Amino acid sequence: MQEGSRQKLVDCACHRYRAGMEHADIVILGAGAAGLFCADSLAGQGLRVVVIDHARAPGEKIRISGGGRCNFTNLATSHDRFLSQVPRFCASVLAGYRPQDFVALVDRAGIAWHEKTQGQLFCDGKATQIVRMLVDRMGDASLRLGTAVRDISAGGGGLIVDTDASPIAAGRVVLATGGRSIPKMGATGVAYDIAARLGHRIVTPRAGLVPLTFAEQALHLTRPLAGVSVAAAVRAGRTAFRDGLLFTHRGLSGPAILQASSFWSPGDELAIDLAPDDDAAAALNAAKRQGGRGQVAGALARLLPERLASAIADEAGLAAARLADQPDARLNALGRRVNDWRIRPVGSEGWRTAEVTVGGVDCRDLDARTLESRRVAGLHIIGEAVDVTGWLGGYNFQWAWASGHAAARAILRAGPGVS
Numbered sequence: 001m002q003e004g005s006r007q008k009l010v011d012c013a014c015h016r017y018r019a020g021m022e023h024a025d026i027v028i029l030g031a032g033a034a035g036l037f038c039a040d041s042l043a044g045q046g047l048r049v050v051v052i053d054h055a056r057a058p059g060e061k062i063r064i065s066g067g068g069r070c071n072f073t074n075l076a077t078s079h080d081r082f083l084s085q086v087p088r089f090c091a092s093v094l095a096g097y098r099p100q101d102f103v104a105l106v107d108r109a110g111i112a113w114h115e116k117t118q119g120q121l122f123c124d125g126k127a128t129q130i131v132r133m134l135v136d137r138m139g140d141a142s143l144r145l146g147t148a149v150r151d152i153s154a155g156g157g158g159l160i161v162d163t164d165a166s167p168i169a170a171g172r173v174v175l176a177t178g179g180r181s182i183p184k185m186g187a188t189g190v191a192y193d194i195a196a197r198l199g200h201r202i203v204t205p206r207a208g209l210v211p212l213t214f215a216e217q218a219l220h221l222t223r224p225l226a227g228v229s230v231a232a233a234v235r236a237g238r239t240a241f242r243d244g245l246l247f248t249h250r251g252l253s254g255p256a257i258l259q260a261s262s263f264w265s266p267g268d269e270l271a272i273d274l275a276p277d278d279d280a281a282a283a284l285n286a287a288k289r290q291g292g293r294g295q296v297a298g299a300l301a302r303l304l305p306e307r308l309a310s311a312i313a314d315e316a317g318l319a320a321a322r323l324a325d326q327p328d329a330r331l332n333a334l335g336r337r338v339n340d341w342r343i344r345p346v347g348s349e350g351w352r353t354a355e356v357t358v359g360g361v362d363c364r365d366l367d368a369r370t371l372e373s374r375r376v377a378g379l380h381i382i383g384e385a386v387d388v389t390g391w392l393g394g395y396n397f398q399w400a401w402a403s404g405h406a407a408a409r410a411i412l413r414a415g416p417g418v419s
């Protein structure tokens with residue numbers, strides 16, 4: 001924002017609000033993962049910290065995360081596990097607060113955990129233990145639930161937060177109201193609206209870590225397979241993920257698809273290997289040479305779940321066909337169908353089920369160490385609201401903790417007032 005326009009906001013705000021307005025040192029907007037952790041990192045310093053959220057309870061997404069067990073971090077966290085228009089932007093923030101730092105807090109709180117796969121750490125018990133730990137650690141911070149944030153403006157040498165209750169003036173404001181995913185859990189686009197009004201660029205938000213959907217003609221294969229899962233390798237563009245794939249009534253889901261969805265854009269094709277450990281064409285031809293008295297579907301079922309094998313044989317018009325009767329070329333084509341299935345989803349299940357938002361406040365408008373806005377002094381933007389999106393597997397919470405911590409550290413270093 002230009003100096004002149006910033007001054008104009010100051011003047012407007014001073015006229016609008018009376019001197020009796022509530023003052024805090026720091027107002028944190030959003031009592032989700034990033035906001036709560038920022039409040040924790042500011043606790044015990046004698047600062048007046050107010051945390052505002054429109055939900056009835058704090059940390060609602062933490063509560064439902066990881067199937068109720070919260071995949072709270074990933075030991076393999078590194079900047080290359082995140083999508084952003086500025087790929088290395090998150091590196092220094094992540095280096096300033098590591099997965100081991102959060103694990104130490106979890107251990108100190110007596111919360112039992114286990115490593116599932118690939119460095120993913122989950123609670124043994126309920127995810128609510130993490131919410132409780134965070135709320136307990138907030139110290140004297142005032143948590144105001146059921147209060148919606150409307151806007152932020154500059155005023156009186158600081159910032160003024162406009163809510164549906166009374167406005168609050170603060171030396172610094174931390175915007176941590178998250179992304180758009182799962183409106184039913186309290187998600188709104190308010191961070192983007194406010195940031196855009198204050199002059200920040202926004203990388204168009206889209207649903208990530210989300211099931212993908214097919215057009216009616218492709219559903220003839222997938223719909224009858226709903227519930228079947230298979231270990232697969234799924235490639236969107238140049239990025240491939242090897243993990244579980246699940247057929248659904250509307251298309252595909254499972255971790256490999258959720259991961260790929262964050263790299264997928266409408267119109268893109270997916271390349272899916274349904275048997276990544278096998279060369280299906282070679283296996284079918286070898287089975288034929290070894291006698292080939294069995295059916296094609298039977299040979300496929302040695303590589304794939306039976307229902308999927310039958311569906312693929314059926315689709316090729318080979319439901320009851322004998323292996324021995326098939327020319328090599330047909331078996332090769334069938335092999336490609338298994339190892340290199342090309343499909344163009346028509347869309348995704350959208351914000352209703354997306355675990356994250358890809359895109360958000362453009363990193364070019366934020367300081368990479370403090371997450372302070374380059375447009376509005378004293379405003380920090382953290383968590384999912386920023387254009388930093390983790391892969392599936394605990395990375396998004398690690399970004400929430402690390403970005404909350406970075407903003408808090410910067411505030412403590414600089415003092416709550418805007419210099």
Ligand SMILES: Cc1cc2nc3c(=O)[nH]c(=O)nc-3n(C[C@H](O)[C@H](O)[C@H](O)COP(=O)(O)OP(=O)(O)OC[C@H]3O[C@@H](n4cnc5c(N)ncnc54)[C@H](O)[C@@H]3O)c2cc1C
Nearest residue numbers: 030032033034054065066071149178186383384394396397
């Ligand atoms: C089903 C599901 C499962 C997930 N599982 C995992 C997992 O296991 N591991 C992992 O790393 N990540 C997981 N994630 C992603 C993770 O939950 C988010 O990346 C993380 O919560 C983002 O933190 P945040 O604080 O930025 O936003 P949020 O946690 O979304 O918090 C934002 C807060 O702002 C509040 N808010 C929004 N608008 C307003 C407004 N206008 N006024 C006041 N308050 C407002 C919201 O109520 C919310 O409390 C999961 C997400 C979902 C949806």
